[in-house]
Amino acid sequence: MLLFNCQFNKTFVIKKISVLDKKLLRRLSDLGITRGAKIYIERASLKKACFIVVVNQKRVAISKQIAMEIEV
Amino acid sequence: MNNLILLGAPNCGKTTTFNGLTGQSERVGNWHGVTTKLAVGTAKIKGKQYNTYDLPGLYSLNAVTLEEETAVNFIKTVSGIILLICECAHLKPALNLLKQVSNINKNIILVVNMYKEFVKNGGFLDVKELNKQLGVPVVVGEMNTKKGIKLLKTAIQNFSEQTKSVNFNLENLENFFKNISVKVSKLDRFLLNNVFSIIILVSVLLLVFYTAFGRCGIGTVCSNFISDLVLTVKESAQNYLTQAKVNSFIKGLVVDGVIDGAFQIASFLPQTLIFTLALTLLELSGYMARVAFLFEGFLKNTGLNGRAVFSILSGFGCTAVSVFLTGGLENKDIKKKAVFSLTGISCSAKIPALMLISKSVSMLSPFAFMLAVYIFGLCFTLFQLFICDKFIIKSKRTPLVLEIPPLRVPTLNDTLKSLLKCAKQFIIKIGTVVFIISILIYLLKSVSINLTYVNGNYQNSVLYFLGNAFKFLLIPIGINDGRITTALLAGIFAKEGIASVIQSLYSGGLEISLISAISLSVLVYVYSPCITAIGAIKHELGFKFATLIFFITIFESLVFSYFVYALLKWKITLILLLILIFLGLSYEKFFSGKRNKTIKVSS
Numbered sequence: 001m002l003l004f005n006c007q008f009n010k011t012f013v014i015k016k017i018s019v020l021d022k023k024l025l026r027r028l029s030d031l032g033i034t035r036g037a038k039i040y041i042e043r044a045s046l047k048k049a050c051f052i053v054v055v056n057q058k059r060v061a062i063s064k065q066i067a068m069e070i071e072v
Numbered sequence: 073m074n075n076l077i078l079l080g081a082p083n084c085g086k087t088t089t090f091n092g093l094t095g096q097s098e099r100v101g102n103w104h105g106v107t108t109k110l111a112v113g114t115a116k117i118k119g120k121q122y123n124t125y126d127l128p129g130l131y132s133l134n135a136v137t138l139e140e141e142t143a144v145n146f147i148k149t150v151s152g153i154i155l156l157i158c159e160c161a162h163l164k165p166a167l168n169l170l171k172q173v174s175n176i177n178k179n180i181i182l183v184v185n186m187y188k189e190f191v192k193n194g195g196f197l198d199v200k201e202l203n204k205q206l207g208v209p210v211v212v213g214e215m216n217t218k219k220g221i222k223l224l225k226t227a228i229q230n231f232s233e234q235t236k237s238v239n240f241n242l243e244n245l246e247n248f249f250k251n252i253s254v255k256v257s258k259l260d261r262f263l264l265n266n267v268f269s270i271i272i273l274v275s276v277l278l279l280v281f282y283t284a285f286g287r288c289g290i291g292t293v294c295s296n297f298i299s300d301l302v303l304t305v306k307e308s309a310q311n312y313l314t315q316a317k318v319n320s321f322i323k324g325l326v327v328d329g330v331i332d333g334a335f336q337i338a339s340f341l342p343q344t345l346i347f348t349l350a351l352t353l354l355e356l357s358g359y360m361a362r363v364a365f366l367f368e369g370f371l372k373n374t375g376l377n378g379r380a381v382f383s384i385l386s387g388f389g390c391t392a393v394s395v396f397l398t399g400g401l402e403n404k405d406i407k408k409k410a411v412f413s414l415t416g417i418s419c420s421a422k423i424p425a426l427m428l429i430s431k432s433v434s435m436l437s438p439f440a441f442m443l444a445v446y447i448f449g450l451c452f453t454l455f456q457l458f459i460c461d462k463f464i465i466k467s468k469r470t471p472l473v474l475e476i477p478p479l480r481v482p483t484l485n486d487t488l489k490s491l492l493k494c495a496k497q498f499i500i501k502i503g504t505v506v507f508i509i510s511i512l513i514y515l516l517k518s519v520s521i522n523l524t525y526v527n528g529n530y531q532n533s534v535l536y537f538l539g540n541a542f543k544f545l546l547i548p549i550g551i552n553d554g555r556i557t558t559a560l561l562a563g564i565f566a567k568e569g570i571a572s573v574i575q576s577l578y579s580g581g582l583e584i585s586l587i588s589a590i591s592l593s594v595l596v597y598v599y600s601p602c603i604t605a606i607g608a609i610k611h612e613l614g615f616k617f618a619t620l621i622f623f624i625t626i627f628e629s630l631v632f633s634y635f636v637y638a639l640l641k642w643k644i645t646l647i648l649l650l651i652l653i654f655l656g657l658s659y660e661k662f663f664s665g666k667r668n669k670t671i672k673v674s675s
Contacts, residue, residue: 023136027473030131030165042256046266049369050378052476054254057161061365063377063471 012072032056075152082129108399294342333510356482375461387417405467416453424571599629
């Protein structure tokens with residue numbers, strides 16, 4: 001299931017990250033968004049344009065584009 | 073080893089520590105991307121001087137943005153003591169960075185910041201055990217306090233050169249470090265809610281505008297007080313100089329040039345400070361990151377992501393500063409787009425000019441006038457961004473990845489420092505650039521081309537001829553007065569110069585119609601940024617782009633002001649028809665190619 005389609009206020013485990021941009025992948029990795037990490041989906045903005053997730057003791061805002069490339 | 077290099081993740085307190093060590097007041101904020109340039113200072117510790125360097129934030133040595141590349145290159149080339157600063161709650165990723173950095177430079181002091189907040193929220197850290205396990209000095213405390221800085225200075229003083237790299241197993245961390253769970257502030261339920269967030273944002277903006285420009289707002293009350301004070305000084309000076317039988321040229325220079333031209337501008341300081349206060353509180357509380365989250369979807373069609381909100385909001389303070397903040401953006405094309413958008417944001421230096429224009433429009437209150445001007449400005453900026461993304465700078469949009477910091481109450485110390493810095497810069501500007509412009513305008517107003525004193529006969533002065541040379545540019549907005557073109561020319565050097573010149577040349581205030589006033593305010597709002605901002609653009613993006621921005625903004629300001637005048641003066645349907653024709657032609661030119669594509673279907 002894609003992170004974009006997940007319910008809020010639940011914790012999931014990241015199975016796959018399909019981001020092709022290496023720099024973006026590195027940034028996600030720096031923030032703890034890696035395969036196997038536990039990710040809590042807190043909320044989304046209007047029309048699900050941006051999500052706030054909690055991972056590795058950090059609240060991170062990620063855009064819809066990234067949420068559609070993370071499988072949980 | 074007389075170099076101190078401050079390193080760490082974004083928003084962990086590096087600049088606060090830098091300010092504490094050096095006594096400087098570099099910009100701080102509770103969001104990622106405040107520091108985009110290397111800051112240099114000198115720390116004095118027990119008689120010894122240390123060159124201190126504050127670097128932009130780094131998560132790891134694998135740089136992603138332009139500013140991170142700067143930081144990584146710096147560490148690799150400059151030796152000294154590295155002060156690796158981290159937030160106590162984010163110790164684990166900081167230790168990863170520590171391991172990476174120790175392979176380049178073994179002289180490291182780990183500074184664990186925001187310890188009190190961590191313990192208050194239920195966290196635990198055995199400092200002695202951490203010290204023992206890492207083998208590097210560890211300083212734990214609050215770097216925004218004198219006590220914390222004193223502890224750090226002691227550690228630096230007692231530091232001895234290290235020979236071994238840090239080799240620490242992160243799995244052992246759990247034995248002496250218990251982290252806290254992330255707490256969502258109750259306020260965040262409203263600030264991040266899709267409905268309440270808009271209501272709160274609009275309410276805050278209206279409050280700031282009313283406080284600054286409202287009839288009974290503190291800004292207007294203080295501004296009127298300063299204005300009355302300057303008027304009293306002007307009258308006293310005039311009486312004294314008349315009694316002392318001083319030459320009329322000198323009397324005019326002091327009264328009209330200096331007092332009326334330069335000092336009167338000081339009356340706009342309260343409104344500028346209110347804007348600065350609002351921006352400071354936004355930055356220090358952590359609200360900026362939340363605005364970036366809320367506007368991410370909105371900025372999608374402009375080619376930028378939510379991060380651009382930081383520089384756009386800072387543009388309401390100073391365009392030059394917001395240009396430097398674009399250093400945190402991902403690549404040069406996105407930076408160019410963001411800088412292009414900043415030209416549509418009115419910095420606080422334009423407030424005096426816009427307020428003077430609003431005074432000539434008695435039908436509208438200054439509050440309503442300024443609000444309308446700023447709303448127009450925001451719409452214009454978004455329109456500019458849209459056009460830029462679709463037709464001028466086409467680049468791939470980078471999705472937003474941004475850490476949301478916890479909400480914090482801004483400290484009185486940081487808030488006052490920011491306000492004092494703003495007041496100091498404003499007063500320095502009045503005392504330098506605006507003062508010189510006032511004197512120059514008076515001199516040009518008082519002498520003819522033959523260099524004879526004209527004694528109030530403006531039509532024979534050099535200024536009259538200078539202003540009239542460009543007067544034709546304002547005729548389409550119903551203004552046939554060269555004095556206003558002179559004011560706009562002065563505004564290229566400093567935006568406060570516009571108000572200064574208007575004040576000097578119009579003793580009774582501007583005498584223009586409502587429609588001309590609105591068109592003029594559009595022109596003042598949109599036209600070229602000041603020399604300082606152009607210099608900042610040149611520094612960030614090169615001379616060619618800076619020159620392009622200069623001419624494009626002047627062209628845009630004229631075109632838009634003509635359009636607004638035509639819209640208000642003549643029938644709207646005619647203008648709309650012209651727009652539709654233009655859009656139709658543009659669509660044909662830019663999108664007709666796509667329609668003619670054939671799709672091959674495999675059998």
